[in-house]
Every structure is written in structure tokens, then in C-alpha cells.
Amino acid sequence: MTRAVRFHRLGGPEVLGIDEIEVPAPAPGEVQIRVRALGLNRAEALLRRGTYIETPELPSGIGLEAAGEVAALGQGVDGLAPGDAVSVIPPRSMVRWPLHAELINVPAEWVVRHPASLGWEQAAASWMQYLTAYGALIDIARLGRGDHVVITAASSSVGLAAIQIARAVGAIPIAVTRTAEKRQALLELGAAHALAMADGDLAAHVLAITGPSGARVVLDPIGGPVFEALTAAMAVGGILIEYGGLSPEPTPFPLFAVLSKSLTLRGYLVHEITGDPVRLAAAKAFILDGLASGALSPVIARAFAFEEVVEAHRFLESNQQLGKIVVRL
CATH class of the missing domain: 3.90.180.10 (Medium-chain alcohol dehydrogenases, catalytic domain)
Incomplete structure (x- = not known):
């Protein structure tokens, strides 16, 4: 028993x-x-x-x-x-x-x-946080050196894992949180920039960091009205990976941003990685290396x-x- x-x-x-x-x-x-x-x-x-x-x-x-x-x-x-x-x-x-x-x-x-x-x-x-973040950012988005990546719900375990993985590959993590209370902590935990949705005009704040080209990658578990601001701040050919649906509000389809920028909006579950032996082996190697070196903690x-x-x-x-x-x- x-x-x-x-x-x-x-x-x-x-x-x-x-x-x-x-x-x-x-x-x-x-x-x-x-x-x-x-x-x-x-x-x-x-x-x-x-x-x-x-x-x-x-x-x-x-x-x-x-x-x-x-x-x-x-x-x-x-x-x-x-x-x-x-x-x-x-x-x-x-x-x-x-x-x-x-x-x-x-x-x-x-x-x-x-x-x-x-x-x-x-x-x-x-495992859940690093596999989720790795699958989205590395396996799917091919995040690399110099890429700007917007990470919403950044104070969550997956958000923090995404910040660490982005830093490990030389990308520039832009952390987004609801209020300013966690901004300093996110910066101390590795975010290159930390934004609060409560400050308003999220798209303008992101573009002030990235320049007019915008962010190539967005990682979001929220959905809802923030979709419009996120896609407005994305680069041409960018990819938004949605791995949750925390917002109780409807999620608008940002038609003109998607069309004008040729954006990819991609749903994602970690089971994509855990259910594929080849992709899981690559993920485990990346994560174990990062844990052993201290790049992931x-x-x-x-x-x-x-x-x-x-x-x-x-x-x-x-x-x-x-x-x-x-x-x-």
C-alpha cells in the first residue's frame, strides 16, 4: 500500500x-x-x-x-x-x-x-517546464543567436525556462508579465527586458526594444485580446506559438497582421516532443547538458x-x- x-x-x-x-x-x-x-x-x-x-x-x-x-x-x-x-x-x-x-x-x-x-x-x-520551452523555442521555432523572443506569463515555470533557454542559445528574451511587481525579479533571472501588460500599448513597448523589424518569435500560454498586440509587434515571417488558453476572453484572429507579415500561428502541446522518440532524445540531451552546466537551473x-x-x-x-x-x- x-x-x-x-x-x-x-x-x-x-x-x-x-x-x-x-x-x-x-x-x-x-x-x-x-x-x-x-x-x-x-x-x-x-x-x-x-x-x-x-x-x-x-x-x-x-x-x-x-x-x-x-x-x-x-x-x-x-x-x-x-x-x-x-x-x-x-x-x-x-x-x-x-x-x-x-x-x-x-x-x-x-x-x-x-x-x-x-x-x-x-x-x-x-522536465515539464524545460521540455515545453525547448519544444516550442528550439524544436519548432529554431530560436537562435540574435533573435528577439517575446515570452508572456514570464514568471511561470515555463516562462522562466524559456528565458534560460533563450539566453543559452544567444537569443534576446523579452519577458511580459501582468503587472510591474515582478519586473525586477524577471530581469535578475535572465530576461534582457521585462514589460508589464498593465503599462498599456504592449506592441509599442516591444517595438521600442526590437526596432521596427519586430520580434521573430512569440511564446504565449494566454490567448485572448493580447493576441492583437503580440502579432502587431512581430517580424515579417515570424512565428507565434500558443501552448495554453489562460484567458477567459475570446481570442481574436489578427487577420491583417497575419496577412501583411506572413505570420505563422502555431498551436503546441509538449506531447509532440514526448511522443516522438527522436525529438525527445534531442530534447533530453539539450536539457541534461544545460542542467549539468548550470545554464538551466x-x-x-x-x-x-x-x-x-x-x-x-x-x-x-x-x-x-x-x-x-x-x-x-
Whole structure:
């Protein structure tokens, strides 16, 4: 038996609880992991509210990120041994493979021995944010030296990961946040420029940085009315990658900006990377190199105890955090 975070009805953080469940021995091709830390993501809040891309079967487990020690190996698993420190690539289905529990079984191809320099909390906070940002900026947009990239929701874990990846390849990250409160922190965390949407005329502020040519790449999880300002600040032939839909307002289609600048508007899910072995291998190599060198370093906003998972989700939904929320076991 093990303890697992689960919910028996849809709703806010208060629906979460810790249940005792049975964990079988790992099946062939699986790794059993004794979990030491968990990473929280917006997707988990959407799942428990019933608004995620997959539908939970109640009672449902939850969780996309975990790090811990190998406890046991299923038949046919090579290259790992009990006691190894590992972290988990986010599974394609959170309903099928929920990770927020003390003991989990996951397919071996999603298990990674991370650099020894990473602690449990940093290891649990790495894969979703860096895979998401890498897939958008490097795999799809081919971000490179001298490129201006506009990063909205920049204080989120993915936003901070995008800033670090942009700096690692010599690009110029322009961080965008809702208010000026986090501007200085974003600059200290690597943004070349930090803008607040509350200051108004976002397009003009971006163009004042880039010059009239505009930004070639935009990374956005918000949608809504900001689409018009973002496309107005883009370069001819630029690409806007949308990886979320946080705005409750309708998203206008910026027809004339798209036509006049030959823009690409591209929807993106991290499953594009995690579901393709070749692209995932390239992403893992890039991220592991960055983690080992220190070019990539997860920013932890706050850590909670396992028994405080409800409070951790409340903090996630408060939008007060700068970086990743983790849970310790």
C-alpha cells in the first residue's frame, strides 16, 4: 500500500485528498520509483476541475512530475538499478499514469537519471517546464543567436525556462508579465527586458526594444485580446506559438497582421516532443547538458509537505508564484 493524491469529485483544491492505494509490482518494461519530490503544473488544476484535455475517471489520481529513487525494476529493463536517483518525463496520460504518490510505476522510457548536482526538488521541477520551452523555442521555432523572443506569463515555470533557454542559445528574451511587481525579479533571472501588460500599448513597448523589424518569435500560454498586440509587434515571417488558453476572453484572429507579415500561428502541446522518440532524445540531451552546466537551473517558488497538497494547489491558483511549486515527501 502507498499514499496517493486523488480526488473523488471535480472542483477546486479542496477536492484533493490523500488515499491509501495498492501498488502492484512493476510490469515488464516498467520502473517502480519511491518518490521524494513532486512538481505542480496548471494541467493538474485543469484535470481536477474537469477542464483538461483528458477526462478523469473518478476517483482519479493526478500529477505529471516526480523524482525519486528506483525501488524495483520490471522484466526487461536495462540501464537502471535500485537506488538510482531518477526523475520522470511527463506521461502522455495523467489519468493512466498519475505520478503524485509515494510509490509509482512508470514505463522505463520515461525515466531519466538526472545530473547528481540536482536535488530532489529541482529534479521534480525540471522536465515539464524545460521540455515545453525547448519544444516550442528550439524544436519548432529554431530560436537562435540574435533573435528577439517575446515570452508572456514570464514568471511561470515555463516562462522562466524559456528565458534560460533563450539566453543559452544567444537569443534576446523579452519577458511580459501582468503587472510591474515582478519586473525586477524577471530581469535578475535572465530576461534582457521585462514589460508589464498593465503599462498599456504592449506592441509599442516591444517595438521600442526590437526596432521596427519586430520580434521573430512569440511564446504565449494566454490567448485572448493580447493576441492583437503580440502579432502587431512581430517580424515579417515570424512565428507565434500558443501552448495554453489562460484567458477567459475570446481570442481574436489578427487577420491583417497575419496577412501583411506572413505570420505563422502555431498551436503546441509538449506531447509532440514526448511522443516522438527522436525529438525527445534531442530534447533530453539539450536539457541534461544545460542542467549539468548550470545554464538551466529550475527556480523554485515554494515547497510544501505532502500533507499540504491542498495548500500547494491553492498557491498554484493564486498566481503569486515566481517559478515552480514543488511538494516534498
